Amino acid sequence: MTEREPDATSEPYTVPTAPFRPGDQPEFDAWPWTPADLERPDPATCESEDTREHAHGLVRVLGEDDLASGAWDPGLDADTLRRGLELMVLLRIFDDRMMKMQRTGKLSFYMRSLGEEAVAIAQVMALQEQDWIFPTYRQPGAQFVRGRDLVSMINHCIGNIEDNIKGRQMPVHYSYREGRYISVSSPVGTQFPQAVGVAMASAYRGLDEVTITWIGDGASAEGDYHYALTFASVYKPPVILNVVNNQWAISTHMNLATGGPNFASRGLPYGIPSIRVDGNDFLALYSVTKWARERAGAGAGPTHIEVLTYRAAGHSSSDDPTRYRPADEYSAWPGGDPIERLKAHLIAVGEWSAEQQEELESRIDDDVMAAYKEAVTHGDLASGPYPPASTIFTEVYEEMPWHLQEQREELGK
Numbered sequence: 001m002t003e004r005e006p007d008a009t010s011e012p013y014t015v016p017t018a019p020f021r022p023g024d025q026p027e028f029d030a031w032p033w034t035p036a037d038l039e040r041p042d043p044a045t046c047e048s049e050d051t052r053e054h055a056h057g058l059v060r061v062l063g064e065d066d067l068a069s070g071a072w073d074p075g076l077d078a079d080t081l082r083r084g085l086e087l088m089v090l091l092r093i094f095d096d097r098m099m100k101m102q103r104t105g106k107l108s109f110y111m112r113s114l115g116e117e118a119v120a121i122a123q124v125m126a127l128q129e130q131d132w133i134f135p136t137y138r139q140p141g142a143q144f145v146r147g148r149d150l151v152s153m154i155n156h157c158i159g160n161i162e163d164n165i166k167g168r169q170m171p172v173h174y175s176y177r178e179g180r181y182i183s184v185s186s187p188v189g190t191q192f193p194q195a196v197g198v199a200m201a202s203a204y205r206g207l208d209e210v211t212i213t214w215i216g217d218g219a220s221a222e223g224d225y226h227y228a229l230t231f232a233s234v235y236k237p238p239v240i241l242n243v244v245n246n247q248w249a250i251s252t253h254m255n256l257a258t259g260g261p262n263f264a265s266r267g268l269p270y271g272i273p274s275i276r277v278d279g280n281d282f283l284a285l286y287s288v289t290k291w292a293r294e295r296a297g298a299g300a301g302p303t304h305i306e307v308l309t310y311r312a313a314g315h316s317s318s319d320d321p322t323r324y325r326p327a328d329e330y331s332a333w334p335g336g337d338p339i340e341r342l343k344a345h346l347i348a349v350g351e352w353s354a355e356q357q358e359e360l361e362s363r364i365d366d367d368v369m370a371a372y373k374e375a376v377t378h379g380d381l382a383s384g385p386y387p388p389a390s391t392i393f394t395e396v397y398e399e400m401p402w403h404l405q406e407q408r409e410e411l412g413k
């Protein structure tokens with residue numbers, strides 16, 4: 001067999017690559033879009049064609065001056081903004097603490113949301129309590145909005161006797177029934193068609209419930225993404241479909257997940273209104289999600305959103321991103337840091353100060369540490385107690401099939 005020479009001119013087809021690799025100087029073009037650029041169409045009557053500019057542009061609210069402006073300014077009061085800031089800081093500090101636990105052998109695995117804290121927090125704050133959440137592992141912050149207890153989250157990550165899902169999932173694959181936060185699945189993409197199905201069920205039952213879901217840039221190259229868009233396009237259920245384009249899918253650059261100009265515009269040929277939004281702009285994200293919620297609530301159907309952001313940390317505790325991208329790539333990202341931007345906005349409008357920020361961080365640090373100490377009293381990774389092995393057979397089937405019964409008996413021997 002003769003081997004093809006890996007010569008660019010003789011490539012049989014296009015193989016995209018990442019713009020920057022370790023050792024390169026990362027440089028992103030400054031974004032040409034400003035908060036004043038895009039209109040806010042009427043959510044109830046908007047058609048996909050009315051969002052062509054939104055899909056190819058970028059909805060922003062916070063300007064370079066840290067002030068809010070434009071048609072998409074949601075006009076939030078200072079208390080709501082401070083709550084958003086607090087929850088984002090909580091997520092960042094929680095992630096740091098959990099990552100330290102992983103590095104010291106107290107967790108088997110962990111995944112951070114660094115740089116993407118606004119995504120689920122702003123978006124779920126824009127929803128209503130009865131709305132359903134179909135997350136990936138990168139949206140744990142949605143649980144904070146719904147009031148989940150930190151100790152319970154840490155119990156899950158450890159997999160101790162108090163883990164609400166009894167050690168059946170990897171850490172960070174939370175499940176939170178009370179918050180309508182559906183179990184994170186390890187096979188990426190499965191939540192997308194499931195979310196559309198649940199939205200169809202809500203509509204069928206005549207309930208005022210909307211479903212929100214997210215998929216990564218990488219996972220959006222899977223069939224599940226297109227199945228979901230087909231069903232959403234045909235049946236027009238109340239669903240908010242987000243593609244979180246954080247530039248990377250582990251070590252694979254987003255260039256390998258679409259040949260199109262962006263992710264948002266892929267919703268247009270499906271006839272679904274589609275918007276690209278600055279994912280590090282809390283106000284813009286809140287506003288676009290609220291708009292999609294209004295559409296869904298008015299019976300106008302689905303919205304497709306590209307959340308443009310950057311995955312600032314490694315993919316997971318098992319990843320070393322310095323192997324495939326410049327270590328300082330995040331510092332060149334035009335979207336900046338979502339926490340710093342909301343903080344700067346609150347300070348600019350006289351509703352926050354550096355001292356308050358410091359107090360907030362130190363209070364949250366104490367809360368997270370206290371939660372961690374409490375969680376390990378229910379069992380740690382090294383010595384348990386863990387959920388009993390027999391629980392691998394329970395709570396899956398209402399009536400256990402004979403072959404599982406046999407296996408269970410064998411385990412008992």
Ligand SMILES: Cc1ncc(C[n+]2csc(CCOP(=O)(O)OP(=O)(O)O)c2C)c(N)n1
Pocket residue numbers: 136138186187188215216217218219220244246248249250311315
């Ligand atoms: C079906 C499937 N294929 C591959 C994997 C391994 N895997 C886990 S996460 C991931 C990358 C996902 O990247 P992206 O969708 O961009 O989400 P992000 O991690 O950036 O949030 C891969 C390939 C998996 N879990 N499931």
Ligand SMILES: [Mg+2]
Pocket residue numbers: 216217218244245246247248249250311
């Ligand atoms: Mg990604």
